[in-house]
Amino acid sequence: MALREIRKEGDEILKKKSKDVEVIDERIKTLIEDMIETMHKYDGVGLAAVQVGILKKIIVIDLYDEKPILKLINPVIVKTKGKQEVEEGCLSFPNKYVKVIRPAEVVVEALNENGKKIKITGTSLLAQAISHEIDHLNGVVLTDVMLPGTMEYVTPEDLENAKK
Ligand code: NI
Numbered sequence: 451m452a453l454r455e456i457r458k459e460g461d462e463i464l465k466k467k468s469k470d471v472e473v474i475d476e477r478i479k480t481l482i483e484d485m486i487e488t489m490h491k492y493d494g495v496g497l498a499a500v501q502v503g504i505l506k507k508i509i510v511i512d513l514y515d516e517k518p519i520l521k522l523i524n525p526v527i528v529k530t531k532g533k534q535e536v537e538e539g540c541l542s543f544p545n546k547y548v549k550v551i552r553p554a555e556v557v558v559e560a561l562n563e564n565g566k567k568i569k570i571t572g573t574s575l576l577a578q579a580i581s582h583e584i585d586h587l588n589g590v591v592l593t594d595v596m597l598p599g600t601m602e603y604v605t606p607e608d609l610e611n612a613k614k
Contacts, residue, residue, distance in 0.1 A: 451487045454502035459543050459593075468505045468587040469497070471523050474565050478508070481523050482563055487509045494541045496579045498586030501542050509583035513575055520570070525584055526554075526559035528569075536578050540592045545605050548596035552578045 489497040499508040532554030613614040
């Protein structure tokens with residue numbers, strides 16, 4: 451496994467649409483493992499392949515709960531329900547937080563890393579994360595969906611000071 455470089459705000463690749471994965475080979479499996487390692491390194495709850503410079507429809511999500519890490523290949527949202535207004539960050543937009551409206555519930559179909567079809571229903575934070583990561587696959591980023599005027603810039607030092 452290896453860390454990959456995260457593409458940041460202003461990198462044109464983040465605006466591009468990702469393509470379907472045709473064959474889940476060793477390269478893809480290694481990419482998925484690298485994405486998970488990279489997400490964990492920066493304490494993210496999700497990462498899309500485009501964020502490490504690969505225009506393939508792959509996302510990983512870890513909410514740091516008891517559930518297994520989600521590895522979704524060619525994910526498609528087949529149903530959404532309700533709305534939630536949430537605060538959101540993105541590893542490609544370090545230290546920035548915005549408010550967005552996300553579905554309260556999403557149903558997503560995808561392949562897992564073994565090529566098996568899976569269907570997952572996510573609510574609250576999981577619905578938010580799935581919606582955010584699938585936006586990345588469509589070239590849509592935080593600043594495209596944020597509620598106007600809600601961006602806050604919070605540095606790690608600010609968070610440290612707030613604890614004191
Ligand atoms: Ni993101």
